[in-house]
Amino acid sequence: xxxxxxxxxxxxxxxxxxxxxxxxxxxxxxxxxxxxxxxxxxxxxxxxxxxxxxxxxxxxxxxxxxxxxxxxxxxxxxxxxxxxx
Numbered sequence: 625x626x627x628x629x630x631x632x633x634x635x636x637x638x639x640x641x642x643x644x645x646x647x648x649x650x651x652x653x654x655x656x657x658x659x660x661x662x663x664x665x666x667x668x669x670x671x672x673x674x675x676x677x678x679x680x681x682x683x684x685x686x687x688x689x690x691x692x693x694x695x696x697x698x699x700x701x702x703x704x705x706x707x708x709x
Contacts, residue, residue, distance in 0.1 A: 626677050641708065643701060644682035646674050 633640050647655075668674055679685075683703050686697045 627680065639708075641684070642679060642682045643684045644679045645688050647676075647684045647688045653702060685697065691708065 630642060633642070684701060686700060688697060
C-alpha cells in the first residue's frame with residue numbers, strides 16, 4: 625500500500641490499526657517458495673520492480689526475519705489489541 629491509502633484508512637475506518645510486517649529483502653529471497661524474487665517473476669512484484677513505501681507511523685511494527693518465534697510476534701499484536709480497548 626501507499627501512504628495515501630494508509631492515511632485514508634486511518635481517517636475512514638473505525639478502530640483502524642496498522643500492522644507493518646517488515647521482512648528484509650534477503651529473507652524474502654530465502655523464503656522464495658513461488659519464485660517471485662528469483663528475477664523470473666512476472667512484472668509488478670512488490671519489492672522487485674515495485675518500490676515499497678515503508679509506513680511512517682504504524683501502530684505495530686513486526687520484524688519477521690526469523691529471529692523471534694511467531695508466537696512472540698502474535699503476542700505483540702494481541703497485546704496492542706488488549707491495550708487499545
